Amino acid sequence: MAQLFYGSFIYSKSLDELEYLHDAAILVDNSGKIVAVEKECGTKEKVVEKFVNQKLVPGDVKVHETVEGQFFFPGFIDTHLHASQYPNVGIFGKSTLLDWLNTYTFPLEASLADPVKARKVYGRVIRKTLSHGTTCAAYYATIDVASTNLLADLCLAAGQRALVGRVCMDQLSPAYYRDETPEAALASTRESIAYIQKIDPGMEIVRPVITPRFAPSCSAPLMKGLGKLAAEMPTLPIQTHISENKNEIALVRELFPPSSTGAKQDSYAGVYDACGLLTDRTILAHAVHLSEDEADLIASRKAKVSHCPCSNSAITSGAARVRWLLEKGVTCGLGTDMSGGYSPSVLEAARLAALVSRHVAMGGDERAKLSVEEVLYLATKGGAEVVGLEAKVGAFEAGMEWDAQLIGLGIVDSEGGVTGVSGGLEEDGNVDVFGWESWQDQVAKWVYNGDDRNTKKVWVRGRLVHERK
Template sequence: MSKTYYIGTFIHSLTLTTLEIVEHGIICVSNGIIRSIQRMGEDYSESDSTLPPSAFLQKLGHDNNNAQQLTIRIIPKNHFLFPGLIDTHIHASQYPNLGIFGKTTLLEWLNKYTFPLEASLTDPAKAKRVYRQCVQRSLRNGTTTAAYYATQSARSTNILTDVLIDLGQRGFVGRCAMDSDLQPKWYRDESPKAAKDDTSACVGYCKEADQSGRVRGIITPRFAPSCSRDTLSNLGRLLADGEQDGLLCQTHISENKNEVELVKQLFPECSSYAHVYDVHNLLTPRTVLAHAIHLTEDEIALIKSRECGVSHCPTSNMALGSGSLWVRHLLDEGVKVGLGTDVSGGYDVNVLEAARMACLVSRGVAEGGKGERSKISVEEALWLATRGGAEVLGLGGKVGGLEVGMVWDVILVGADEVPVDQDGEEAEKMLNGVHHDHDGKQTKIGGKVDFFGWETWEEKLAKWLFSGDDRNIRAVWVGGELVCRK
């Protein structure tokens, strides 16, 4: 059995408020699973990596049997291993519309920008082009798992499945079920039966195309106003039938106040937006509810009792003027919460952008009268981006952390250190993206994050959270496979 040993700094969330930072660690990975973790003292150096594998392992006190099958990776200075980021809500089909929302709010935006773009992806070449760019960009930003919405078209949705399998990202792929007259006639399901059959076909396609289970189908009623009662009921039955296989459901809830009012008009027999989903058996521990900004206390209690997860999408919420989620309240009530980029309501596929926006929005909520406790810390934001997302997507204990038995879905994060004696010319080269090492070798600088050497690891993490971008993601592994390297 081949093994890879990663030597250096690793960081991950232990709890919502606690990060574990190990500066001198050794993690053994084989077949994509973490087999052992050792927290060491400063009893090794980078020069040790030149030793034969058997000698190196012997120095560290490890069994050196089958040493010829070993690979040793030394993590460079100012770099660290971190769990892959998890995006619990993203529309791959909307990727070309990043940043395009004009002066519209949610319902206007759907008709003006979103539905026309999604409908155009019945063209297989166009769909593949859009999906590949979206997924590649997501991977480059360190997202190892994502829950995707595709389009109403089963054919287009299956192309997204193929792209995920090809590029190696872990993901959930959902065909948007939508048969109500909220959508134009040229972009909706023909009937409740068609909505169910096409959804079932897409879930089956994922099973057949990727028997490893890395890419899975997910039931996706777009949102309550998009679906007839019969379609919601049909999808509820599909969800129940898929319980043994761990089949998930994703949808939107209470994103916009006008949307909430529309639901009241369309479903007068129900007491709330959440109740609409509940009466159709769509609220389960395997349900992901995006946004959830304007929930009532009764709805929060219902969602908690059904053990649903919430995808917090602060970037999109701000961009579309939908409102500010009081995420601390959901956490205090025991609701599972992760982060979503909600492309293209959100303007960036980077989960890190959603994490920092979650911090900033929480400060506005605190100043708006909810109190200091409402503020989300760096530690909490990073937990939401990893462990929280894993719990929401039913992957808790499998991904989102660095523990023995967990899958090696991991990113290598790094930044450059500003030279001590840089003159004006050297400083200009750094700002232009190049600097010289002491041996004269030119290397690329890692984005906007500058380390000066005196920062603690807690301070380095804060710098990465608030200033980091895809240039700081140096490598990405999913299931032990290197799927992105820079």
């Protein structure tokens, strides 16, 4: 069934500009594709007459309309999170990265070889991220093939777009949780890729992603093997971590002298480049402590960065210089990085990105500050480019697909109560709209105060995948 969406629409026009459409309409066909965008088209009745009564689209048309305090916004894209770590959100103690992995992360991930436990964890993280408006997520699973494949199955059933990666690691991890050999890791990766391609041959909803955990946990032969696999399968993305923590960077230098990989640049990025893993399909999480040469190398290879401000702060990794990366031509998106990060919300990541940029600015780089418009771009259009879906999602344009969320803000009445769309119940979250705010101010309030209570409905490819009751 075709669908007609009418009312207010907001989306990123460019890095620093939002497009605001009011009394507008978007027509979505039964495949989930946007076939028409009508700006300033007048009343809903006029739109219905044009598209429905005159039968300009075949079959029945379902009409959706915003009311006061509501607008349609593109779905959020989480460019980096560990589905297998979701039960640990908020649990990181006083650890820094390497201690945290051994204390909290590896035991939990290994336990998800139990399919009952894995289904419970994955089912919850998918539902939770959808409830926060995440229509696409780049997931790390575990080293277990069956567990990874289960995550792909559940994403496909729920209708959430996902990059699903079997984690590769053959060193610097507990003996109970690692690939036995590089050859075994590659064979298991191929097995999981084949399964995901089988359940979604067109890769419309789920896609496999080549996933070396990070350089210290992968031997040079394994990384080079994964680089060859990436060259063999040029439609598949790659995801890994880079320069998250200073001790980790020192460890990479110790483990991978240039002679071990043939790297032209003695750096973390140089290791990935030498192994064939630094490409225009590569998603690099964190990038907190990159050197000038590394950033230039990443830009030249057109690799992308997932900025994870929540986890970078929570486990004291540092403050990534996003403005610096953008000015070097590096495409950036946002990641929640659960469970280093404590929240499944990309909106939370957006506001933390704004706050972290202000800390960078207080260190002497005034231009580092990111605006509301910029962090929303990273959460949607920038994220779409990071995961290779920029032609499909991230904005409301003809030919793209309807990945969207209906946002509802609380309308304060004359008595100080909230009426809005909840019939007087205080269920519209922390965002209070008094009636005199501009649309720009309302969006800023949402970014800094909003939560999942404001996410009323979520669609992926035109399919309703979440509705707040």
